Amino acid sequence: MEVLNVIIAALFLLVILYIVAQVFIKPVKLLWKLLINSAVGLVLLVLVNYLASYFDFSLPVNIISVLIAGFLGIPGVILLICLQLLLMQ
Numbered sequence: 001m002e003v004l005n006v007i008i009a010a011l012f013l014l015v016i017l018y019i020v021a022q023v024f025i026k027p028v029k030l031l032w033k034l035l036i037n038s039a040v041g042l043v044l045l046v047l048v049n050y051l052a053s054y055f056d057f058s059l060p061v062n063i064i065s066v067l068i069a070g071f072l073g074i075p076g077v078i079l080l081i082c083l084q085l086l087l088m089q
Contacts, residue, residue, distance in 0.1 A: 034071070041069035044077045059084055 045066070049059055059065060059080050068076040 037073035038070035041071070041073040041076050042066065044074060045069040045080070048077060048081065057084070057088075 045059060045061065049061065052058055059077075065080055068080055070076070072079065
């Protein structure tokens with residue numbers, strides 16, 4: 001009977017440890033993904049500005065465009081390019 005209680009307690013402890021680990025790992029994964037996405041978006045924003053200067057096209061680098069490029073990454077930079085092209089018309 002005592003061995004059964006120890007086994008149940010160990011299984012319960014493993015389940016609790018798994019749940020706690022998941023609670024701590026999910027935000028770290030999200031933060032890591034956001035950091036990589038931000039870096040790619042900002043590098044792409046600078047690269048687009050550099051290459052587009054040859055075609056008399058530029059994206060304004062302000063806090064809004066940096067946040068869009070940082071949070072959305074590559075789709076954010078594409079969105080900024082489309083918006084700038086619409087505003088140039």
